[in-house]
Amino acid sequence: MKKRQGTIFLITFIFFLSLMPTTFSKASELNFSVNAVIPDNQIDKEKSYFDLKVTPGEKQKLKVKLRNTTDKEIVINPHIQSAKTNKNGVIDYTPNKIKKDDTLKIAMEDVAKVPEEVTVPPQSEKDLTIEVTVPKDKFDGVILGGIYLKEDTSKNKEEDKENDVAIKNEYSYVVALQMRQNDNKVKPMLHMNEVNPETQNARNVIVANIQNSEPMIISKLKIDATVNKKGSKDNLAILKKENLQVAPNSNFNIAVPLEGEKLEAGTYILNMKAESAGKEWQFKKEFSISADKATTMNEKDVTLEKETPTMLYIFLGVAFLIVIAVVIYFIIRRNKRK
Incomplete structure (x- = not known):
């Protein structure tokens, strides 16, 4: 056992x-x-x-x-x-x-x-x-x-x-x-660093690194984010999160799920708004995805319908025609014997 x-x-x-x-x-x-x-x-x-x-x-x-x-x-x-x-x-x-x-x-x-x-x-x-x-x-x-x-x-x-x-x-x-040591107020400050496409739990996501650069806790953080292909107004991905907490002088990766949207090669834009305690930050970041990267990620994403390769259709078609030809041949041969 x-x-x-x-x-x-x-x-x-x-x-x-x-x-x-x-x-x-x-x-x-x-x-x-x-x-x-x-x-x-x-x-x-x-x-x-x-x-x-x-x-x-x-x-x-x-x-x-x-x-x-x-x-x-x-x-x-x-x-x-x-x-x-x-x-x-x-x-x-x-x-x-x-x-x-x-x-x-x-x-x-x-x-x-x-x-x-x-x-x-x-x-x-x-x-x-x-x-x-x-x-x-x-x-x-x-x-x-x-x-x-x-x-x-x-x-x-x-x-x-x-x-x-x-x-x-x-x-x-x-x-x-x-x-x-004291009660001096610290001004909150958030930053968005690198943005990268990743596959997490067999699903495609766009990951943004968010950084709190100050020695204070940022609490009740609200984040709204969208991902668009450059030049398009259509949202490929939308994220809404509330009540997040960020430790002093720390950073974390937040994932924006694509929810079954297929990735294509090209340039994309991630827009994000972050809010906490009356303070608001607006972030905008461009990132690119190569054809090879898009293909690899799409193959790993279990939420995407996998396309049947063209060559498979051709093979099945040829095999079907061969079977039909063989059947017709034997029918003709049997009729001649009669």
Whole structure:
């Protein structure tokens, strides 16, 4: 029997821009739970994530309580992660392969440090200490990231393998960590970088890279986009998105689906309007698609009706004529014998 090993991640956000209060979990299936210990320099002590007012060069120790809700000792692996934006327009605090944006001057990984692992005895609590060193240089805006906490299940996996366990559930938490030095307002700024045609999930899309170049969160972002062939007013693709969120100094790729429209070689134009908190940005970008690129992408798109090659029609026609000729030949031959 071929084993299947699935991994289900339950990501609990203590911070999600507005408010998602999190205390110790009551769900019995979770092996551990977390609770941020709010320090004196917390901006809003009603929040259950870290939102700190810091001073240049300051050093601070933050605490997160870890509770082991099982009868076995567990090991938790902490990880500090800068906030990034994923392709769905959601701020991501988990370890990922998203590249760091060029405008990010201060990464959370450089500011906060955690031990590689924390061992928590059965049915007990233990503090995780986060060592914070604020940069000596002054900065406006925010530094945003998260403390990612995941149980080390490597030993359990070996036991599961021996016991022929096919599916193993793994759980993780993220405690958000935000820092600022002052209340100076930062002007929001969005940019549209490169635009390229791609095939995603066997469907053709036009991908635009959107960048937030400032140290502030852009929330409730609304995007309207269209794709046209140059010189034509007909929309080949339309995209409408709302309530997107963009992490400070980050970029993400947003896909405009072609919805079954066949790509042809030529020059195209992507028009996009982005709106957030009364601010509006207008973008327009030309891009080209070669004949080879269009053919390759159309062949991969499962929503397109595939054309039957002309040579196949010719072959079928010739084969049909041959069959008819053979039938006529035998009919004539049989009649002559009579």
